[in-house]
Amino acid sequence: xxxxxxxxxxxxxRREDASPDFNARVMARxxxxxxxxxxxxxxxxxxxxxxxxxxxxxxEMKWALAGAAALLLVxxxxxVQRYRVQQRAAAELAEGERxxxxxxxxxxxxxxxxxxxxxxxxxxxxxxxxxx
Amino acid sequence: xxxxEPAVEPLEMKSDVLGRAKxxxxxxxxxxxxxxxxxxxxxxxxxxxxxxxxxDLAQEVFLHLYQNLASIESEAHLKFWLRKVxxxxxxxxxxxxxxxxxxxxxxxxxxxxxxxPDAMMQxxxxxxxxxxxxxxxxxVTLRYQEDLDPTEIAEILELPLNTVKxxxxxxxxxxxxxxxxxxxx
Numbered sequence: 001x002x003x004x005x006x007x008x009x010x011x012x013x014r015r016e017d018a019s020p021d022f023n024a025r026v027m028a029r030x031x032x033x034x035x036x037x038x039x040x041x042x043x044x045x046x047x048x049x050x051x052x053x054x055x056x057x058x059x060e061m062k063w064a065l066a067g068a069a070a071l072l073l074v075x076x077x078x079x080v081q082r083y084r085v086q087q088r089a090a091a092e093l094a095e096g097e098r099x100x101x102x103x104x105x106x107x108x109x110x111x112x113x114x115x116x117x118x119x120x121x122x123x124x125x126x127x128x129x130x131x132x
Numbered sequence: 133x134x135x136x137e138p139a140v141e142p143l144e145m146k147s148d149v150l151g152r153a154k155x156x157x158x159x160x161x162x163x164x165x166x167x168x169x170x171x172x173x174x175x176x177x178x179x180x181x182x183x184x185x186x187x188d189l190a191q192e193v194f195l196h197l198y199q200n201l202a203s204i205e206s207e208a209h210l211k212f213w214l215r216k217v218x219x220x221x222x223x224x225x226x227x228x229x230x231x232x233x234x235x236x237x238x239x240x241x242x243x244x245x246x247x248x249p250d251a252m253m254q255x256x257x258x259x260x261x262x263x264x265x266x267x268x269x270x271x272v273t274l275r276y277q278e279d280l281d282p283t284e285i286a287e288i289l290e291l292p293l294n295t296v297k298x299x300x301x302x303x304x305x306x307x308x309x310x311x312x313x314x315x316x317x
Contacts, residue, residue, distance in 0.1 A: 003315060005308050009276040012254040013261065018173040018187055025187075026165050026194045027158070033195060 150210060154201050161201070165194050168211070171278070172218050178273040179222040181262045189225060193218050215278065216288045223266050260310045268303040271296055 044050070149167075152160035172193050176186035196217060197204075204210050261272055267289070274285045282300060286293045 003311065005304065005311060006276070008253060008257055008311075009261070009272065009307070010279070011250075012257040013174075013178050013273055013277040015170040015174040015277060016177070018169045018190065019183075022169055022173070022187060022190070023162060023165050026169075026191050027162055029191055029195055030158075030161070030198050033198075 150204065150207060154204070161198060164197075164210070168214055169194075171211070172214055174277055175215065175218045175270075175273055176222055178258070178261070178277055179226070179266075179270060181258065185225075189221055190218070193221060212288065215274065215280075219270050219274065219288055222270060226266055256314060257307075257311065260307055260314070263310075264303055264306065267291075268299045271299045272303050272307075275300060 149160050149163050153164050169190065172190040173186055176189045177183055180186050180189075193214065197210075197214065200213075204213060261269060264272060270289065271285055274280050274288065275282070280288070282293060282296045285291075285300075286296045289296070
């Protein structure tokens with residue numbers, strides 16, 4: 001008995017139609033899935049926070065929000081600039097105070113040394129007469 | 133059950149149906165289902181040898197198609213997509229449910245008879261094909277049901293071409309041997 005395996009495989013595994021109601025079942029399943037998705041979407045849209053968000057989102061509000069955001073950005077930039085200027089001024093003031101303190105200390109030291117020198121000059125052992 | 137002859141339709145008409153389905157026309161989508169149900173169901177049925185399970189899986193494939201219709205570019209892409217998704221789902225489903233495949237040697241031997249009516253021959257061959265492991269079974273199905281060449285099968289199953297060729301060669305050896313034993317030739 002001759003046997004052509006590949007030919008027989010083609011015959012055995014050929015396409016066959018599904019059940020007559022297959023298409024209807026697919027379409028019903030798709031409709032059910034679409035319905036379920038729509039209900040899920042509706043549920044999601046009905047959430048209170050979403051509705052609240054929607055309330056503040058009419059088309060004109062978008063421009064107002066954009067303007068407010070831009071204004072906020074400008075204020076933020078100005079604020080940062082001012083803060084930097086203040087910081088710089090405070091740093092300069094502190095530097096000045098430090099320099100002043102150093103000068104005062106130097107003057108005090110110089111004054112003390114002058115006093116010592118003056119005392120030595122006025123002492124009798126030095127032989128220097130103080131001016132009348 | 134009756135065999136389905138591939139309908140010859142003008143290409144523009146087919147792409148028009150696809151285009152209408154993509155734009156949300158339910159009747160156009162139903163037409164797509166009608167056109168491709170035999171292909172999808174037969175791949176699953178030849179894989180599982182269980183009509184109800186095959187049709188359930190085919191329904192899932194079409195539902196998935198409905199959800200991903202926007203990504204389908206052409207009629208050829210649609211066929212490729214359906215074959216690919218069906219094949220991968222068959223393997224996934226089989227692995228998930230741990231369907232036991234009887235090894236070729238464990239499979240019950242059909243009684244050898246002198247005259248083999250076509251129906252019996254085909255039923256026996258289908259039964260023997262069903263004893264092949266998952267991947268080779270799918271490769272044999274795509275090769276002989278869909279008349280695809282190994283390159284196309286490799287693309288669909290995302291396997292190296294040589295793997296597909298060797299699965300096919302080995303499967304044919306096994307099938308020939310098993311059928312030879314069954315037929316007594």
